[in-house]
Amino acid sequence: xxxxxxxxxxxxxxxxxxxxxxxxxxxxxxxxxxxxxxxxxxxxxxxxxxxxxxxxxxxxxxxxxxxxxxxxxxxxxxxxxxxxxxxxxxxxxxxxxxxxxxxxxxxxxxxxxxxxxxxxxxxxxxxxxxxxxxxxxxxxxxxxxxxxxxxxxxxxxxxxxxxxxxxxxxxxxxxxxxxxxxxxxxxxxxxxxxxxxxxxxxxxxxxxxxxxxxxxxxxxxxxxxxxxxxxxxxxxxxxxxxxx
Numbered sequence: 350x351x352x353x354x355x356x357x358x359x360x361x362x363x364x365x366x367x368x369x370x371x372x373x374x375x376x377x378x379x380x381x382x383x384x385x386x387x388x389x390x391x392x393x394x395x396x397x398x399x400x401x402x403x404x405x406x407x408x409x410x411x412x413x414x415x416x417x418x419x420x421x422x423x424x425x426x427x428x429x430x431x432x433x434x435x436x437x438x439x440x441x442x443x444x445x446x447x448x449x450x451x452x453x454x455x456x457x458x459x460x461x462x463x464x465x466x467x468x469x470x471x472x473x474x475x476x477x478x479x480x481x482x483x484x485x486x487x488x489x490x491x492x493x494x495x496x497x498x499x500x501x502x503x504x505x506x507x508x509x510x511x512x513x514x515x516x517x518x519x520x521x522x523x524x525x526x527x528x529x530x531x532x533x534x535x536x537x538x539x540x541x542x543x544x545x546x547x548x549x550x551x552x553x554x555x556x557x558x559x560x561x562x563x564x565x566x567x568x569x570x571x572x573x574x575x576x577x578x579x580x581x582x583x584x585x586x587x588x589x590x591x592x593x
Contacts, residue, residue: 475489
């Protein structure tokens with residue numbers, strides 16, 4: 350029974366239409382394996398929040414949007430593959446999925462919103478697809494096992510606290526086109542050793558790199574040589590600054 354599609358599970362209400370309603374399966378401890386059928390375009394707010402024993406989810410090719418907190422606190426969810434066509438992952442959609450090790454993101458994705466993968470403590474690597482422009486506040490904060498993060502050329506901003514507390518992240522290259530790095534964006538990334546900041550950078554938030562105690566080299570545009578105070582406020586030690 351656990352392997353059946355959610356819509357044929359005898360203890361669940363039949364669902365019709367193009368969306369899984371808000372709160373539909375919230376806190377269902379009996380759900381372990383879920384297959385959402387083709388035709389569904391939206392997974393509603395908190396639809397599967399706190400399904401503590403949920404291990405696998407298969408999403409339909411017709412899906413376009415994953416709403417606020419849809420899979421938040423599904424602690425046993427191990428992997429998720431977001432299908433091509435999804436353009437937005439809303440706030441806290443997969444937040445606090447402590448067992449999530451892999452998240453495959455589609456090329457169609459444009460917007461990862463606030464806290465979408467916050468505190469996914471088992472997530473090890475991240476590749477943001479080309480085309481993604483928005484990365485919300487605290488999107489990947491507290492992903493304490495994250496070792497690598499590849500950011501696309503389409504990215505315009507690294508928002509506040511986006512990678513804060515990613516304790517195993519060792520290096521990051523911010524692509525050309527990014528004009529702003531928000532406050533605390535990489536704060537407390539304790540083993541972060543090297544950072545490349547783009548020529549397009551205009552604004553560097555306060556405490557963006559505070560607590561990055563292993564930071565040995567930050568490659569900076571020459572224009573930032575005159576902005577010592579901003580670099581100090583961002584938490585970039587003078588000894589690590591290399592101008593190009």
